[in-house]
Amino acid sequence: xxxxxxxxxxxxxxxxxxxxxxxxxxxxxxxxxxxxxxxxxxxxxxxxxxxxxxxxxxxxxxxxxxxxxxxxxxxxxxxxxxxxxxxxxxxxxxxxxxxxxxxxxxxxxxxxxxxxxxxxxxxxxxxxxxxxxxxxxxxxxxxxxxxxxxxxxxxxxxxxxxxxxxxxxxxxxxxxxxxxxxxxxxxxxxxxxxxxxxxxxxxxxxxxxxxxxxxxxxxxxxxxxxxxxxxxxxxxxxxxxxxxxxxxxxxxxxxxxxxxxxxxxxxxxxxxxxxxxxxxxxxxxxxxxxxxxxxxxxxxxxxxxxxxxxxxxxxxxxxxxxxxxxxxxxxxxxxxxxxxxxxxxxxxxxxxxxxxxxxxxxxxxxxxxxxxxxxxxxxxxxxxxxxxxxxxxxxxxxxxxxxxxxxxxxxxxxxxxxxxxxxxxxxxxxxxxxxxxxxxxxxxxxxxxxxxxxxxxxxxxxxxxxxxxxxxxxxxxxxxxxxxxxxxxxxxxxxxxxxxxxxxxxxxxxxxxxxxxxxxxxxxxxxxxxxxxxxxxxxxxxxxxxxxxxxxxxxxxxxxxxxxxxxxxxxxxxxxxxxxxxxxxxxxxxxxxxxxxxxxxxxxxxxxxxxxxxxxxxxxxxxxxxxxxxxxxxxxxxxxxxxxxxxxxxxxxxxxxxxxxxxxxxxxxxxxxxxxxxxxxxxxxxxxxxxxxxxxxxxxxxxxxxxxxxxxxxxxxxxxxxxxxxxxxxxxxxxx
Ligand code: IFM
Numbered sequence: 059x060x061x062x063x064x065x066x067x068x069x070x071x072x073x074x075x076x077x078x079x080x081x082x083x084x085x086x087x088x089x090x091x092x093x094x095x096x097x098x099x100x101x102x103x104x105x106x107x108x109x110x111x112x113x114x115x116x117x118x119x120x121x122x123x124x125x126x127x128x129x130x131x132x133x134x135x136x137x138x139x140x141x142x143x144x145x146x147x148x149x150x151x152x153x154x155x156x157x158x159x160x161x162x163x164x165x166x167x168x169x170x171x172x173x174x175x176x177x178x179x180x181x182x183x184x185x186x187x188x189x190x191x192x193x194x195x196x197x198x199x200x201x202x203x204x205x206x207x208x209x210x211x212x213x214x215x216x217x218x219x220x221x222x223x224x225x226x227x228x229x230x231x232x233x234x235x236x237x238x239x240x241x242x243x244x245x246x247x248x249x250x251x252x253x254x255x256x257x258x259x260x261x262x263x264x265x266x267x268x269x270x271x272x273x274x275x276x277x278x279x280x281x282x283x284x285x286x287x288x289x290x291x292x293x294x295x296x297x298x299x300x301x302x303x304x305x306x307x308x309x310x311x312x313x314x315x316x317x318x319x320x321x322x323x324x325x326x327x328x329x330x331x332x333x334x335x336x337x338x339x340x341x342x343x344x345x346x347x348x349x350x351x352x353x354x355x356x357x358x359x360x361x362x363x364x365x366x367x368x369x370x371x372x373x374x375x376x377x378x379x380x381x382x383x384x385x386x387x388x389x390x391x392x393x394x395x396x397x398x399x400x401x402x403x404x405x406x407x408x409x410x411x412x413x414x415x416x417x418x419x420x421x422x423x424x425x426x427x428x429x430x431x432x433x434x435x436x437x438x439x440x441x442x443x444x445x446x447x448x449x450x451x452x453x454x455x456x457x458x459x460x461x462x463x464x465x466x467x468x469x470x471x472x473x474x475x476x477x478x479x480x481x482x483x484x485x486x487x488x489x490x491x492x493x494x495x496x497x498x499x500x501x502x503x504x505x506x507x508x509x510x511x512x513x514x515x516x517x518x519x520x521x522x523x524x525x526x527x528x529x530x531x532x533x534x535x536x537x538x539x540x541x542x543x544x545x546x547x548x549x550x551x552x553x554x555x556x557x558x559x560x561x562x563x564x565x566x567x568x569x570x571x572x573x574x575x576x577x578x579x580x581x582x583x584x585x586x587x588x589x590x591x592x593x594x595x596x597x598x599x600x601x602x603x604x605x606x607x608x609x610x611x612x613x614x615x616x617x618x619x620x621x622x623x624x625x626x627x628x629x630x631x632x633x634x635x636x637x638x639x640x641x642x643x644x645x646x647x648x649x650x651x652x653x654x655x656x657x658x659x660x661x662x663x664x665x666x667x668x669x670x671x672x673x674x675x676x677x678x679x680x681x682x683x684x685x686x687x688x689x690x691x692x693x694x695x696x697x698x699x700x701x702x703x704x705x706x707x708x709x710x711x712x713x714x715x716x717x718x719x720x721x722x723x724x725x726x727x728x729x730x731x732x733x734x735x736x737x738x739x740x741x742x743x744x745x746x747x748x749x750x751x752x753x754x755x756x757x758x759x760x761x762x763x764x765x766x767x768x769x770x771x772x773x774x775x776x777x778x779x780x781x782x783x784x785x786x787x788x789x790x791x792x793x794x
Contacts (some may be wrong), residue, residue, distance in 0.1 A: 059156040059327075061346055061705065066149035066164075068140040071098040072711070076370045076721045077704050078151050080160045080179065081353035084186035085122065085290055086369020089151060089160055092177060092193065092207075093129035093138035096214040100124055102189070102246075103369045105354075106362045107292050108376060108431045109238045115217040117437050119365065119376025123211035123224075123234040123246040125288035127267070128193050131204040132173055137166045147172065155349040158183060158323040171199035182315050183322040185305040186358040187289050190315045194283040196276070203282055206262070208269030209234040209246050216372040216717065224266045231308075232261075232268050247289040251312065254282025285312035298359050326352065329767055329774075330393055332733060336762035343701035344733060347726030350704070351389050354723060357396065361403035363430070367720035374718065377429035377437045378404070380463050383470030384644075385675060386727035391477050392734065392768040398474055399483060405467045406487030408434025409494065412464065416498050419458055423497030426463045428456050443623045444716055452626050455532045459525040461502065464495040465543035469648075472550055477742060479749055479771035489554060496551035499544040500581050518586035526599065527644055527675070528637035530625035534599035538588035539645040545585045546649075552578045588642075594660040596642050606634040610670050621712040624672060631670070638672040640679035641665070647682040659687050672710065674703050678728025685736030685756055693736060694758045701729035738764060738779055751786050755779045 063074065071090060075098075078089020083105060090100040102122040110117040129138040137145065148165040159180045166173045174196045182188035195203050211224045211234040221236030221244075235245035252259075254274045262269040274282035289307045296302065330348055334341035354369045356362035363378040364386060382401055390398035405426070411434025412424035419425055429438035440458070441451030471488045475481050484492075503519035521544060526537035555575055563571070589597040597603050616630045624631040625638065640647075643665050646658055662683050671677055681696030703725040711719040734740045739754030749771040757764055757779060764779045767789050774789040 059342070059345065060152050060154055061342070062150060062152035064148075064150050066139065066143060066146045068143055071140075072719050073708055074151060075099050075101075076708075076719065078153055078160055079350070079353065079368070079370050079721060080153070080158065080181050081369045082181040082183050082186050082358075083354060083356045083369075084358050085181060085189075086354060086371075087126065087160075087179070087181055087189065088370060089153070091139050091151075091162060091164070092126050092191075095127075095210065096212055098140070099214045099371065100126070100210075101214050101371050102126075102290060103371050103376065104244060104290070104292060105356055105365075105369055106298055106359065106432060107242070107244070107294050108437075109220045109240070109242055111215070111218050111220050111238075116375050116439065117431060118215075118217050118372040120220055120236075120238075120242075120244050120292070121213040121215060121372065122244045122290045122292075123209045123236055123267075124213060125189060125209045125246050125248040125286060125290075126179060126191050127210040127269070128177070128191070128205060128207040128284070130173070130175065130195055131206070132168060132197065132201050133170065135168070137168070137173055137175075139164070142166060153346075153349070155345060156323060156327060157320050158349075158353070159319070170201065171197060173197045173201070173203075178316075180316070180319050181353070182319060183326075184318040185310070185315070186299070187291055187295075187305055188307075188310065188315060189286075189288040189290060190312050190319075191286040191288075192283065192312060193286075194281050195274075196279055196281050198278055200277050201275075202257075203274045203276055204271055205274070205282065205284060206269050206271045207250070207284055207286070208232060208262070209248055209267060209288075211236050211246075211266040214371075217375075221266075226263060226266075226268050228261050228263060228268060232270070234266070234268060236266075241293070243293045245291050247307065248286055249307075251285040253284070254280070256282075287312055287315065298362060300358060300360050331766075333763060333765040334761055335764075336760050337758070340698060340701065340761075343698065343705060344729055346705060347701050347729050348389070350721065350726050351386060351723060351730070352394075355390065355394060355397040356400055357394075359400055361400060361407045363401045363404040364723055366429075366724065368723045370721040371719075373720040375429055375431070375437045377427075377431055379429060379724075380466035381675065381724035381727075383466045383473075385678070385724035385731070387470050387473060388477075388734070389727050389730045391474055392770070395478055395480070395769065398478070399480075402471060402474055402483055402488065403486070405434070405470070405491060406483075407432075409487065409491060411435045413494065416494075416501075421498050422501035423499075424464060424491065424494035425461065425498050426467055426495075428460045428463055442716075443626060443713055445623070445628075446619045446621050452623065452628075454529075454626055455525050456529060459523060459533060460529075461498075461521075461524050462526065462537075462540045462543050464498055465540070465547050468492050468495045468547045468550055469543065472546075477749070477770060484554065492547070492551050492554055495547050496578060499547055500577065502544075503581055503585060515586055517584065519581060519584040520586050526641050527639055528598065528641040530629060530631040530636070530638045530670075530672075531599065531602070532626065532632075534601070536586055536588060537599045538596050538642050539598075541585055541588065542645050542649060545582060548578050548582045548585070552582065594657045595664045596646075596657075596661055598637065598642050598665075602635065608634050608636065610636055610668070613670075623713055624670065635668050637665070637669050639676035640669065643669075643683050644679045647679050647686065650683070650686045655687060658683060659689075662687060662689075671699075674700070674722040674725040675728065678725060678732055681728075681732045682736050685732065685739070688756060690737070690756045690758055693732065697729055697732045697736070697758075700725045700732065733764070733766070734768065737761070738766075738777060740768070740777070742770060751775055751777075753777065753779065753784050753786060755784050757781060 416425035438457035684693035
């Protein structure tokens with residue numbers, strides 16, 4: 059349960075900051091050494107609080123003043139990374155997932171001898187505003203050690219600076235409050251316990267930070283240390299949190315918090331650890347995904363979702379994408395129904411924004427934000443990529459044409475209700491989402507005027523001018539995935555309406571509902587199917603088959619700059635069949651029961667060769683479909699790729715001049731889905747006894763045993779699978 063890196067390389071600052079993230083759903087803390095300043099991207103990224111720094115910038119999430127800032131000096135010389143790189147004898151960073159703690163150890167060599175730093179830090183899982191740090195220094199010689207620590211309000215921002223003013227307070231409890239020009243503020247308080255032979259201390263108050271310099275006189279191998287407890291809050295907390303924080307900051311101690319933290323994670327792993335006997339690496343990677351999803355789960359909030367880059371920073375504006383409902387939600391439905399509900403309630407709140415966007419784009423109903431901020435506010439701009447050659451912004455169509463976003467939310471609601479048996483969410487606003495998304499797609503469907511004379515299209519309704527999951531091909535007609543998802547929304551709307559008992563409804567209203575159901579039925583029957591080749595390949599969108607058929611490598615070789623954007627009007631992939639990510643394959647993975655296995659295999663084979671996997675959302679969908687096609691050995695590398703996405707060196711940090719690094723929660727969720735639905739083959743059956751789980755396992759041959767727990771319809775199950783037998787037994791656990 060340890061993720062560890064030994065050795066120091068300054069160049070790893072962005073990757074390790076992400077890999078060694080800690081968090082508690084309220085905030086994420088990047089895994090950078092304590093002495094790092096903003097050039098090296100330390101961040102305490104707050105969930106769900108956004109600001110626009112200037113009209114020509116992007117709105118993005120906020121980073122809090124950093125109370126984990128600490129550096130040391132010995133004999134007047136600073137020992138701080140990265141400047142002191144040449145003095146490093148040993149450097150280790152790790153996450154102990156069993157305890158939810160980040161650990162760091164550095165040994166510096168000086169003229170007098172060796173100096174050792176050890177730190178432990180965590181984001182409290184039991185008090186969401188709280189961060190805690192222990193920092194210990196020893197030297198193998200008698201030394202005067204200065205530990206300088208405090209709150210650094212000079213934070214790293216992608217599209218900042220956000221704070222126009224810093225209110226700084228000195229005293230036993232120090233604080234830095236960053237204030238934005240609209241009054242929005244983020245405040246960090248800290249108190250410190252000091253241990254060791256303290257000779258003197260002083261306070262350094264600067265523009266944006268306040269520090270304490272603690273001078274210790276220590277004997278050889280004697281420790282000096284600080285233990286810090288910090289409280290981070292924002293002026294939006296009351297709006298977001300379920301309840302006001304009952305944390306009595308003054309009375310909390312580091313030691314007590316550590317005990318509570320350890321207890322929390324111990325009981326968490328009893329419920330959530332996934333055993334993969336025969337493959338330690340896969341086991342660690344998958345449990346890292348689970349740890350990582352848990353530390354970004356908005357357990358404190360009434361209605362909040364998870365950004366595409368989790369809480370690893372402001373990349374993608376800290377915004378929420380389809381990633382949540384299509385990739386992450388299943389983990390929460392199966393393990394933490396409270397969080398699953400919170401994620402969906404965020405979309406219920408977002409209906410306001412979705413209605414506005416639909417209207418603006420000329421449609422009825424609800425068109426959800428492609429990149430969603432609070433209240434469903436669209437954060438995606440029309441110019442989302444920068445041309446690496448000219449430095450100019452490129453018009454992209456993610457925001458206005460990626461209409462499959464609305465269907466993803468309805469799909470999420472469907473998964474939630476059908477797997478938990480909790481239909482109350484429909485009465486709490488879910489039904490409105492389903493019906494308004496249905497209205498949206500019905501208003502988009504247009505009678506076909508196309509020049510093409512295919513007989514199967516006559517009288518059909520088409521979905522024009524969209525972008526499917528494959529973002530490299532913009533403004534296409536009848537994207538297979540989008541059409542199927544739109545149809546799904548209409549089908550689900552019809553299904554829920556049929557189940558509604560309208561006893562107290564007037565005759566006029568009944569007639570209206572009947573007419574509406576007829577309209578839904580008509581659209582369901584008429585929505586056109588994608589073209590299919592003679593040998594069963596489904597065309598991703600109208601005209602895809604006519605594009606240039608070249609390999610991914612050939613397209614890559616046409617790049618003049620490796621950071622060039624492959625899509626859009628000038629992209630190297632746009633005129634070819636090379637796609638960014640699973641598109642038809644995603645559709646087939648979701649609706650596999652509608653196709654025979656030959657069709658699934660044929661399409662998998664066809665599209666796999668033509669997929670760049672330029673998005674971390676891609677591999678898991680290929681992996682899932684491989685499992686459904688019983689090609690488990692081909693699924694396995696896709697599983698590893700998804701699960702270990704943030705453990706290995708990142709392959710893509712740029713999209714045409716825009717930094718897109720950070721963590722990949724959708725990929726973690728996708729790996730989890732592969733484990734549950736793919737390898738364990740979990741499906742649900744509606745029987746007289748209610749919703750029951752069924753297994754159809756297909757383990758990779760080197761896996762000896764797969765075991766995990768999950769919750770279905772309010773019951774917790776123990777699932778145990780070997781190559782010879784499998785079982786599902788009730789587990790003693792009550793869903794909270
Ligand atoms: O939602 C994804 C999209 O499918 C591909 N680009 C990145 C987004 C955020 O992860």
